Each structure stands twice: as C-alpha cells, then as structure tokens.
Amino acid sequence: MKIKQIDTKSIDEIREEMIETVTCSKTDIFRISEKCRQDYDNMTTELDNIKQMMVKLNDEGDQLEKQVHQARVMLSEVSMNIKKYSEEEVRNAYEKAHQLQMDLSINWQYKKQLLDKRDDLERRLIGLVDTIDRADQLISQISVVMNYLQSDLKQVGEVLENAKAKQDFGLKIIEAQEEERKRLSREIHDGPAQMLANVIVRSDLIERVYRDKGVEEAFSEIDSFKKMVRSALYEVRRIIYDLRPMALDDLGLVPTLRKYLRTIEEYHNHSKINFENIGLERRLPTKYEVALFRMIQESVQNALKHANACEIRVRLEITNSSISVLIKDNGVGFDINHKKPESFGMIGMRERVDLLDGEITFDSKIGKGTDVLISVPLIN
Incomplete structure (x- = not known):
C-alpha cells in the first residue's frame, strides 16, 4: 500500500514553532542553573565562615568552662571560710562566678544557632546540587533535540520513504548524539572541570602559604600549581583531538x-x-x-x-x-x-x-x- 505524501511545508512550520519553544525553555533552564550556581557559591562561602566561627567559639567555650570551674572552686572556698574574706571579696567572687556562667551560657546558645544554620545550609546545598545536575541534564537533552529539529528533515524525508523508517532513523540519531554528549560531558567534568576547580583552590592556598610560611614555600606551591595547569591543558587538548x-x-x-x-x-x-x-x-x-x-x-x-x-x-x-x-x-x-x-x-x-x-x-x-x-x- 502506498503511503500518502507528507506535507513537508506543514512539518517545517511545526518544526519552527517547536524550535522557538525549545529555545525559550533552554534559556529559562540555563538561567535557573546559573542562579543555582551563584547561590551555591554564596552558601559555600557562608558555610565556611560559620565553620570558622564555630572553631573560634569552641575554643572560647573551652576557656570559659575552665574559668567557670575555677570560679566555682573559689566560691566554694569563700563559702566554707566566709569569715576570712571581706564582704567585697565575697560579693566579687559571687559576681564573677555568675558572669562567667552567663558568658558560657551565651556561648552555648550562639553555637547552637550556628549549628542549626550550618545544618540548614548543608541541606540546601544538597538540594542545589541536585537542581544543577538536573538542569545540566535537561540542557544536554534539549541540545540534542535542537540539533535534530534544525537538521534538514525535508531531505531525510525524501530518502526515507515510509514514516516508520523515518521515526527509527531519527531516534537512532538522537540516542547516538545523546550518548556522545554524555561521554564528552563526563570527560570534561572528570578532567578539565575538576582540574580548573582545583586551580582556584590552589591559587587561594598559595596566598595563604605566602602569608604564613614565606616566599620559598609559596614558590614550591607555584611549581605544583604550574603542573596542575599543564595537566588541565593536556586534557583539554586530548578532548579536542578526539573531537x-x-x-x-x-x-x-x-x-x-x-x-x-x-x-x-x-x-x-x-x-x-x-x-x-x-x-x-x-x-x-x-x-x-x-x-x-x-x-x-x-x-x-x-x-x-x-x-x-x-x-x-x-x-x-x-x-x-x-x-x-x-x-x-x-x-x-x-x-x-x-x-x-x-x-x-x-x-x-x-x-x-x-x-x-x-x-x-x-x-x-x-x-x-x-x-x-x-x-x-x-x-x-
């Protein structure tokens, strides 16, 4: 049975509408992804600050606990031998013990607030990572669809005489392109992207080493930094060569x-x-x-x-x-x-x-x- 001729003009009109819709969707997803990345960077910085503050508060709390213990010992001594001390000394002992206990209580409350905020940030960061990964997957999939929609479907239709063959052929193209993009995405993510992220971290490390340990240690870190950059450049060139x-x-x-x-x-x-x-x-x-x-x-x-x-x-x-x-x-x-x-x-x-x-x-x-x-x- 002869298959009815497909109206390629109608197909082209539908295709143009689909391309416009898909392009808008891709742009929106990209904006969402970029906003999530900015939020992730800001939250990561805030989380690092909180962790540093918690270290400082823990140190202060340890010191306060020692001082509270000493004040209690002193207060016990005053209570047992109250006749040896003047009224002012007794009052000072009680006030000091009370003030130290208040400072310790404030320290605990502040640490609890920071712990709650830290836990909340860590949960939100996990959600952002999931959103970013999902957005990247959607952008990759949309790119495959765009490439397929922008190809010359009219020419493909002339080569493939029946609709079933056309459908199978199109699906193979999409799936093959998707596999190739996944492979390339993995290579870039596991290679140059990770190395470039490490480059940022190492550059910050060089500044700290220079401030804390001096020029010689900083130059040693710079040598290691150069090796990392060379490795990233090699990976980029290898991926380009494969393409x-x-x-x-x-x-x-x-x-x-x-x-x-x-x-x-x-x-x-x-x-x-x-x-x-x-x-x-x-x-x-x-x-x-x-x-x-x-x-x-x-x-x-x-x-x-x-x-x-x-x-x-x-x-x-x-x-x-x-x-x-x-x-x-x-x-x-x-x-x-x-x-x-x-x-x-x-x-x-x-x-x-x-x-x-x-x-x-x-x-x-x-x-x-x-x-x-x-x-x-x-x-x-």
Whole structure:
C-alpha cells in the first residue's frame, strides 16, 4: 500500500514553532542553573565562615568552662571560710562566678544557632546540587533535540520513504548524539572541570602559604600549581583531538592515525597499540579520511573501554582501488548474536561504511577478543 505524501511545508512550520519553544525553555533552564550556581557559591562561602566561627567559639567555650570551674572552686572556698574574706571579696567572687556562667551560657546558645544554620545550609546545598545536575541534564537533552529539529528533515524525508523508517532513523540519531554528549560531558567534568576547580583552590592556598610560611614555600606551591595547569591543558587538548584532529586535514589519514594511536597508548599506559601501514601512504578524499579515522577511533575506544584490551593491532592497507582496515584486540569479546539496544557505536560505523559503499564485519567470541574488518572501494 502506498503511503500518502507528507506535507513537508506543514512539518517545517511545526518544526519552527517547536524550535522557538525549545529555545525559550533552554534559556529559562540555563538561567535557573546559573542562579543555582551563584547561590551555591554564596552558601559555600557562608558555610565556611560559620565553620570558622564555630572553631573560634569552641575554643572560647573551652576557656570559659575552665574559668567557670575555677570560679566555682573559689566560691566554694569563700563559702566554707566566709569569715576570712571581706564582704567585697565575697560579693566579687559571687559576681564573677555568675558572669562567667552567663558568658558560657551565651556561648552555648550562639553555637547552637550556628549549628542549626550550618545544618540548614548543608541541606540546601544538597538540594542545589541536585537542581544543577538536573538542569545540566535537561540542557544536554534539549541540545540534542535542537540539533535534530534544525537538521534538514525535508531531505531525510525524501530518502526515507515510509514514516516508520523515518521515526527509527531519527531516534537512532538522537540516542547516538545523546550518548556522545554524555561521554564528552563526563570527560570534561572528570578532567578539565575538576582540574580548573582545583586551580582556584590552589591559587587561594598559595596566598595563604605566602602569608604564613614565606616566599620559598609559596614558590614550591607555584611549581605544583604550574603542573596542575599543564595537566588541565593536556586534557583539554586530548578532548579536542578526539573531537577533530587538525592533523587529519593537514597531513592526511596515515600520519594522523600514527600520532593519534601513539597518544592514546601513552594515555592508556596499561595497553599496547600497534599500528601497521602495509599499503600506499597517500592522501584520500576528505570523506574517506574522516570516515575511516572515526571508525578506527570508535573500534580502538571500544577495545579499551569496554573490552579491557591490553593489546590492540591496527593494520591499514591502501591500494589504488580499495582501502582495508583490520582492528584486532585481545579483550573480553562479546556474543555477536546478542545485539545490545545501546550499541550505537556499531550502528554509526555501519552507517559510515554504507555511505562509502563498503563493508564492515565483526568477528568476536567471549574471552577471545574482537576483530573488526573494514573494506571500502576507492573511487577516483
């Protein structure tokens, strides 16, 4: 049965309305997130001040308790030997004991107020962290939806002839993009973001060390500070390199793969990666170089992260008429007959190969590692 032609103009109108609505929602969520971050910083500063005040009050309270004890001993002495002391001395002893007891009581009340305020701030900080995390997740999800809505749905509709295929294809795109953004978000959060947060803390520490311990200790902290900044810069460069290595445009596929695999091997120092080029070392059209690099990158990352491989072999052969790649690892392997619904990496690799009119095969057994073989005809 022939499916009725979809009115693409109506779809475009609906899409524009959706984009406008989603954009407004994203802006509102971002404002909420930023306000929560400001509140978090202010509350954190207030909490630190309260903790410092509590330390001071505890010290004062300890001193007051000692003084109260001494005053009580003195008062007991006066009471038992009241004839030895003048009326003024007796009155002073009673007044001093009373005043110290009042000061101690005020100290306790103030500490209790600070404890209650501290507990309240800590509860509110937990709530703010949850709100910030949820807002970040929503912004990430909205970005995926925006990218999908702003893509050329008309062209996709011409390629996909039935609505079911279009729906499945769109869901794969959204899910794959979401997985990639989650991965990138985790890498930035666990790497550069944490390091930059530590940079702020260490900069404050240097000031305190300079004031308390002098210039030499401060210079020692500065050396450590520089190492931390270098590490953060390395992590940022590595993430950028994973997104799009500039050497791919400048040098081509083979030199970029050598550099990339060497860098990954250094970063994952528990794994050995062997790269072998047995064919021509020549420039290829951009679409071939980008697609092949991404597929090799995906295979190597899968071997390291999911298969726990300690040895990976990448063999590339470029001839005048074809390109073949073998990625072989000694990882845990998997059952190729059991398809996981979240295996978007394999879906993306198959789609890239299909665009180049090539073939890709996966050969894996549990406990025996995985072989990925890619074969692409080279059309000049």
